Amino acid sequence: MIDPGADRAVFRQLADLLRDRITSGDLAPGASLPSELRLAQEYRLSRTSVRQAIALLRSEGLVIVEPPRGTFVRSMEPTETVTLRKGDTASARMPTPAERRELDIGEGVPVLVVFRGDGSRELYVADRIRIGR
Template sequence: MIDFGSDRPVHRQLADIIRADIAAGRLKPGQALPSETRLMQQYELGRVAVRQALGVLRSEGLIVTVKREGSYVRPQLPVERVVVDGPAEVTARMPSPEERKELDIPEGVPVFVVSKPKKRGRILPADRTILVWLRMES
């Protein structure tokens, strides 16, 4: 429940509650979250606090929001193992809006960029990529 006497902002507390429900499987991938109005009533919060909580969860990549429909638990996509061999540089950054759309990743999810000499960098969604380095014998 929300502790109105806490130093932790109420929108963060609500995000914690919903995050815990997702982690425990009480809210399943693809399942709709309660409406903003329902969350306001259930937790005795204003619309701004509820929207801020949903924004936190969206930025963490846990939920997606569809205009005029509502918010849903983000489906878990298969994880890909990517082998990094030879000389390579791996960086992490936030994607551009175009990259987010192309890779089908929500706001708040970073990407890995794997660059090799004289080759274009490969952009991979960090939430569903495991990087594996091959040890090179010297």
């Protein structure tokens, strides 16, 4: 439940509740979240607080917003294994707007940059890969 008197902002409390429902599987990938209006009424919050909670979940890569259809639990893409060889290194970072468009990824999803020993560079969507040796 949401406690307006708590030290934690109400939008963060709502995000916590929705995140728990997503990670537990109660809200499955592809499932629609209740509308902003319904969440506001159910938890007795302003629509601004609901929007802030959804924005937080979006920034974490847990939901996608498709105006005017609604907000949906993000489906995880199948994973691919990327093998690191001797001399290769990898680092994670947030993508540029151009990379986000090119790779078709939402806000809050990092990319993994693999620097190969031969000087080449490869870019992967971090939640779609696994690193192997």
